[in-house]
Amino acid sequence: MVSDSITGPNPTMATVPIESSGASHYAVAPIAERSVEKLQAQFPDTFFEVRRFRDEVTVYVPREQIVTVATFLRDDEELRYNYLSDLTGNDWPDRDPRFEVIYHLYSIKTFGRLRLKVRVSEDDCTCPTVTGVWTTANWHEREVFDMFGIIFEGHPDLRRILLPDEWVGHPLRQDYEIGWEEPEFTVRKVHRNYAKG
Amino acid sequence: MARATRTDKTQPDPTKVFDNVRSDTAPYAAMLGGVSEQAQAGAAGWQFEMQKIDPHPEAPDGSERMIINMGPQHPSTHGVLRLVLELDGETVVKVEPVIGYLHTGMEKTMQSKMYQQSIVVTDRFDYTNSIGNNLVYCLAVEKLLGAEIPPRAQALRVIVAELSRLSAHLVWLGTHALDLGAMTVYFYCFREREMILDMFDMICGARLTASYMRIGGVVADAPPEFFKALDDFLKIMDDRINEYDYLLTQNEIFTRRTKGIGELTQEQIIDLGASGPIMRAAGIEWDIRKANPYSGYENYEFEIPIGANGDVYDRYLVRMEEMHQSVSIIKQALGGLPEGPVKCADRKISLPPREELANSMEAVIHHFKLITEGFHPPKNQEVYVAVESPKGELGCYIASDGGNKPYRCHWRGPSFVNLQALPPMLEGRLLADVVAIIGSIDIVVGEIDK
Numbered sequence: 001m002v003s004d005s006i007t008g009p010n011p012t013m014a015t016v017p018i019e020s021s022g023a024s025h026y027a028v029a030p031i032a033e034r035s036v037e038k039l040q041a042q043f044p045d046t047f048f049e050v051r052r053f054r055d056e057v058t059v060y061v062p063r064e065q066i067v068t069v070a071t072f073l074r075d076d077e078e079l080r081y082n083y084l085s086d087l088t089g090n091d092w093p094d095r096d097p098r099f100e101v102i103y104h105l106y107s108i109k110t111f112g113r114l115r116l117k118v119r120v121s122e123d124d125c126t127c128p129t130v131t132g133v134w135t136t137a138n139w140h141e142r143e144v145f146d147m148f149g150i151i152f153e154g155h156p157d158l159r160r161i162l163l164p165d166e167w168v169g170h171p172l173r174q175d176y177e178i179g180w181e182e183p184e185f186t187v188r189k190v191h192r193n194y195a196k197g
Numbered sequence: 198m199a200r201a202t203r204t205d206k207t208q209p210d211p212t213k214v215f216d217n218v219r220s221d222t223a224p225y226a227a228m229l230g231g232v233s234e235q236a237q238a239g240a241a242g243w244q245f246e247m248q249k250i251d252p253h254p255e256a257p258d259g260s261e262r263m264i265i266n267m268g269p270q271h272p273s274t275h276g277v278l279r280l281v282l283e284l285d286g287e288t289v290v291k292v293e294p295v296i297g298y299l300h301t302g303m304e305k306t307m308q309s310k311m312y313q314q315s316i317v318v319t320d321r322f323d324y325t326n327s328i329g330n331n332l333v334y335c336l337a338v339e340k341l342l343g344a345e346i347p348p349r350a351q352a353l354r355v356i357v358a359e360l361s362r363l364s365a366h367l368v369w370l371g372t373h374a375l376d377l378g379a380m381t382v383y384f385y386c387f388r389e390r391e392m393i394l395d396m397f398d399m400i401c402g403a404r405l406t407a408s409y410m411r412i413g414g415v416v417a418d419a420p421p422e423f424f425k426a427l428d429d430f431l432k433i434m435d436d437r438i439n440e441y442d443y444l445l446t447q448n449e450i451f452t453r454r455t456k457g458i459g460e461l462t463q464e465q466i467i468d469l470g471a472s473g474p475i476m477r478a479a480g481i482e483w484d485i486r487k488a489n490p491y492s493g494y495e496n497y498e499f500e501i502p503i504g505a506n507g508d509v510y511d512r513y514l515v516r517m518e519e520m521h522q523s524v525s526i527i528k529q530a531l532g533g534l535p536e537g538p539v540k541c542a543d544r545k546i547s548l549p550p551r552e553e554l555a556n557s558m559e560a561v562i563h564h565f566k567l568i569t570e571g572f573h574p575p576k577n578q579e580v581y582v583a584v585e586s587p588k589g590e591l592g593c594y595i596a597s598d599g600g601n602k603p604y605r606c607h608w609r610g611p612s613f614v615n616l617q618a619l620p621p622m623l624e625g626r627l628l629a630d631v632v633a634i635i636g637s638i639d640i641v642v643g644e645i646d647k
Contacts, residue, residue: 053578054340082467085583086592086609104581104592104609108467108481111488115581136470139617147304162297162646171305172605178302178309 031112032057035079042072058115063127066103066118070133073105073114081105081114084130087140089148091174097121099150103130120150129155147172254283262290269298273376273632276642278616280635284628292623292631294616299646307606311571312338313412315606320406322608323644325368328361328397329586331410336491337582337593338412341574344546348535350414351493355530356427357400357409358492359523363434364393365587366520373513373636374445377454382444389437392430399423411548413541427531434524442517455510459622459634462507471618472611473589474515475638479507485585492584497529509637516639519587545572571601579605588612588639610644 036050036059049060061069073081086104103116120127129152130137141152142161149170152158160167169176254262268279277298283291303322307315319334320327332354339346346354371386394404400419401409409415445451461471463479476483484501486494502518504511540547548567549560576599583592589611598604615638622634 053575054343054580056580058579084470085590086581086594086607088594088605088607088609090596090605102594104594108483113489113581115579134470135468136614136617139613160297162300164297171302172308178305 029055029057029112031079031107031110032114035059035073035081035112035114038076038079039069039073043069056113056115058117060117060119063118063120066101066116067128067130067133069116070103070105070130073116074133079112080107080109081112083108084134084136084140085113087130087137087144089144089150089172091148091172093174099125099148101127101144101150125149126151126153128153131155146170149173260285267631269295274635275372275640278635278640278642278645280619280631282628282631287628289623289626289628289631292620294619296613296616296642296645299642301647303647304606304608308603311601312574312603313567313571315603316410316412317406317408320408321643322610322647323365323586323588323591323612323641324405325365325641326361326587327405327407328357328409329365329584329591331408332358332492333582333584333586333591333593335410335412336584337580337595338574339541340580340582341578341595341597342412342546342572344413344541344543346414346492346541347538348493349418349537350539350541352530352534353415353419353539354410354492355494355497356527356534357397357407357415359527359530360393360396360427361407362587363520363523364390366516366523367393369516369587369636369639370441370513373639374451376632376636377451379445379448379451382441385437385441385444389430389434392426396423396426396430399426411540413543413547414539418539424531427527431524431528431531435521438517438520438524445513446517452510454630454633455513455637456508457506458509458626458630459637460506460508461618461622465621466507466618469618469621470614471589472614473585473587473639474512474519475507475589475615475618477502478504478511478515480505485583485590489583491582494526496533497526499526509633512637516587573599573601575599583609586611588641588644589615608644608647610647612638612640612642612644613647616640616645 032055036048036057039059040048043065046062046065051058051060073079083106084103085106086102088102088104090100090102092098092100097119099120099122101118101120103118105114105116106112118127127150129141131141131152132154138155138157139161141155142158144150145152145155145158146160146162147170159165163171254264263284265282265284266279267282268274269277274280279295279298281293281295282289303318307318310318316331316334319330322330367386367390371383371390374380374382374386397407397409398404400423401407401416461469461475461479463481466476466479466481472483480503482501482503485491486499487501499522500518502515502522504515544560544563545567549557549563553560554564574597576597579594579596581592581594583590585591590609591611592609594605594607594609595603596605619634619638623631626634
């Protein structure tokens, strides 16, 4: 926001996205492409939207199928995405469906990465849990629940993890503004009471 | 408890004084046990229902169990980790880590700052390895931008990242040994760590929260005195590691408290997502520096130390050998350190050199534009970059909406995931092993609570 508050928008310099010379260094890993092929062959009736950026491949999975897709990717002998690196969420208030659950899969066998995404709408803010596929998803899903309010159906222990239980709201939603908190030692009321005796 | 006592005296309506301030004192104080009547009366004034925990739950076989709290203020929990332990005599039946005491919303903070401003925030995640955190964040933003990093900057990054790994391992070794009653090692480790921190001071002016890296390179070339200090350090470091080794590896007390403790199988570790030395101690040969090289690690020769049993002792051995390997990597990087710039040539990403500002209008514009507005990565794109931190896989996920701030920045801290593996390691063990096992995971709470 610095630019808006100090200089304002500068018409002489267009804010075009940067694409430096190093971008050509990244080539999509063959194992990720192979995963997309095998996934499409395994689930012929499902349309998987695939996006590629740098060397990363993102596959959008329908919400109902995330557990079967994850199990297939984990158990397939060639792909073996047996390690869930990371699970997180994202919030796009202008889009419909609004939320995304993002799975970063990794294979200890092939050392390949793959990103899965599930879109979750605001009205039906639920997503099936993958704790049955990778146990490590437990705390990650609790964190996403804590921060975005997405409910993971079938999760064994869905509670807030970083914030206290009585906290209201989900801080990483984009419409949750950064607030402030009055430090305890500046509570004026208390001091006034002391002064009155 | 302090808060609760104060309300007794003044009795303001807490909901009005602290409109947006939460009060968690009451339930937590009750759970900590031993709460005085006065404090309980004060806590009741906060209008929160106290969470009821039965301090003596009955076991299925009719024997009595006890629930005790370890932490959040306990020296061997390495920060503000709290464990709720259910004990049957001296045996741990159940354990639940309670985290979040250090939560400061760092991801939200990063999303509210321009890309280059967040580097100082990354220092605060795993504060024993601040430069490693800078590295993963810079790599992620550079991947988003498609920036090309000059070879000298890459080599300097490897040198400082390995120094940072050594420093993090030294903190771990000193505190781990101290937890198990060996005090000498602590002083020896911090003696060498001081040398590393002094070197960080030389290259960037800060010791702990270094912020040495910038998007597109490093902040400045290392001064000559840094290389001299590094030479002196490399000459002695291998011997010093052997010195710690001499103090601990055959130490009867140390081995009896670590061998056969906290074992996990390979399948369990992969399923639980634990990474780093925990994984390697169980015999899985996985190191991101080898598996998915970044920042030129493919040019250096080093080995991945692995253990066999996956217990606390093997984790210790793996980390000790990793320190030797780090020293070797630094020597190689220093030997083949290329000449050249230490910043990306793209003026839209990295600041122009100071001397150009005096006689080039273009440099002034670039400087002004970068400081006030930053840069705009491609719209609606995202990257995930992982590096091998001293604790395991350190990942950074950034999604861009085309603005000058990250739309979403997620930090995959290895400590957060590794801590999940604590209950399977602890359950069925003795209370005395808890300290050894927590030490062997090597957690930093800044990274867990974010």
